[in-house]
């Protein structure tokens with residue numbers, strides 16, 4: 156019997172509705188396997204700005220530091236997007252949380268579901284057998300380097316920085332993952348132009364020697380953006396920095412057929428956070444049509460992280476069952492009659 | 507009758523063999539239309555390092571400044587790629603050339619050729635009708651900001667900088683292009699995280715008011731990487747910074763079916779350079795199987811740039827003819843018997 160206290164940060168847009176389904180799935184797991192999961196809600200993002208003036212209220216941060224793990228919904232609101240002058244933005248909440256909790260590795264599995272290949276814009280022959288995982292560094296790079304805007308508002312800069320230590324931490328995780336998989340790491344960078352990329356190459360090459368059974372390959376990010384579509388099967392573990400990881404993992408989501416299927420884990424030394432990679436998607440908010448699978452799979456990754464492997468597999472199987480039986484939202488099947496709630500209920504019941 | 511003096515920078519890998527075909531095509535155009543094109547070769551890239559110790563010898567730069575335009579082949583050699591310690595790299599030659607000549611706009615047209623849709627990893631329904639052009643800023647951003655590596659080699663940084671002026675120049679070009687096309691500009695940035703992106707948004711929004719008939723849309727770069735594959739038809743003119751443009755234009759090349767089809771123009775106030783976007787591709791060097799079409803289309807863009815519209819159209823039509831008649835290299839047709847030379851000859855003869 157495992158006790159877990161989980162902070163629930165539903166956030167903006169479709170966040171709350173999909174996270175509700177993840178909680179249902181975890182509730183069902185607790186019931187079946189006799190665990191005790193307690194949930195505590197807290198504010199983040201645009202909702203938090205509205206109510207408290209801050210995208211990450213202190214109360215939320217404190218809660219996160221005093222729970223076993225975090226379930227995260229989504230963040231962002233178009234009101235802020237189209238106002239480049241606005242000083243406070245929802246995304247700052249998520250970025251601050253990642254930094255404060257030291258969540259340095261963002262792990263995003265990419266899999267082509269046989270039943271869903273028709274939903275993907277990419278041809279079946281290309282997709283078949285694709286199964287890799289992206290290790291994106293999450294605490295450094297351009298996201299957190301010094302930003303500058305001159306007084307006249309005519310010059311801006313962002314600093315991209317990396318230290319050997321930052322690179323080492325995620326690299327070890329990536330190689331350890333590769334050992335248990337198909338034993339290949341592909342480092343994606345822009346070493347022909349960037350100094351930080353050359354540091355990545357140097358550090359990763361050095362660490363690779365400690366994992367002699369794992370093959371290390373290099374790809375420039377421009378080429379990688381192409382290879383993801385041309386030949387996604389070539390990847391096993393794709394290791395990259397914060398910004399490139401952001402771009403490539405969104406791109407890779409087309410492989411699965413929908414971003415609504417893409418889960419992620421953000422891992423640090425002490426804390427962990429689980430989050431669907433789709434954003435807040437405000438256009439479909441409260442319409443009962445958001446795909447809850449990414450959020451449910453993220454809950455499955457949470458179970459995996461705490462060593463509850465059987466439980467995680469049960470969640471993954473329930474999701475596959477829903478997909479096989481076409482109990483999916485309209486992003487996966489244009490004429491589907493099932494909404495967010497129905498898919499969530501089906502998966503929880505199956506568990 | 508037009509006289510043009512053209513510097514030919516063949517560079518590395520397959521550069522020399524594809525550029526030979528572009529010269530053939532231009533030679534045929536000169537003959538048919540009664541122009542006088544003279545070519546002068548110069549060194550750049552790995553070949554230049556080998557012979558002179560510098561990736562961009564002064565002689566080459568001087569020649570470029572004293573010709574009407576530049577035909578560029580390719581640059582890069584794996585010897586340098588896998589050595590992060592090497593201080594001199596072929597790519598520096600191209601970057602320095604872009605900077606010294608003030609080539610601030612890189613223009614990359616993306617088109618789905620009906621005859622070639624089977625060669626693309628993307629489904630036909632998605633590709634059909636795709637026709638857009640990427641305007642990539644080419645003189646600023648992370649490519650040219652200050653780079654730093656500490657003495658111990660444990661910390662590195664790259665600065666991404668943009669000024670209002672840099673953004674304005676390419677933005678005007680992009681909007682002018684959109685006026686003559688489907689009247690839509692999509693600005694791709696990461697304004698929810700980067701200060702430079704927020705400056706881009708502000709400047710572009712301001713300039714957009716001068717082009718009231720053109721619609722301006724915004725996309726985050728992660729989302730754009732996805733949309734390029736999900737729904738490429740939505741784009742008309744895609745405007746973005748140096749690094750994002752590098753990544754997205756390589757990704758977009760899968761739409762055309764092969765990178766071997768993708769031409770580009772780099773434009774400045776005084777100078778212009780025309781270049782296939784494929785790299786040096788050393789693996790197939792001197793095997794007579796590199797696709798010369800990107801290089802030939804780049805020559806077509808050169809003609810267009812100098813107002814030789816009929817001539818440019820003739821080149822584009824000759825290329826389409828080759829494609830329709832399957833006179834193409836193996837990247838486009840697996841069992842093709844035609845090599846670089848045969849395709850080049852066919853196109854020149856057709857002209």
Ligand SMILES: CC(C)[C@H](C(=O)O)[C@@H](O)C(=O)O
Pocket residue numbers: 230231246249250401432698699728
């Ligand atoms: C919301 C945004 C700041 C975030 C990021 O860029 O990291 C998102 O795109 C993601 O990938 O989690």
Ligand SMILES: CC(C)[C@H](C(=O)O)[C@@H](O)C(=O)O
Pocket residue numbers: 347348377581582597600601752783
């Ligand atoms: C060779 C390299 C420096 C170059 C770039 O990154 O700009 C290339 O990828 C390109 O897109 O022209």
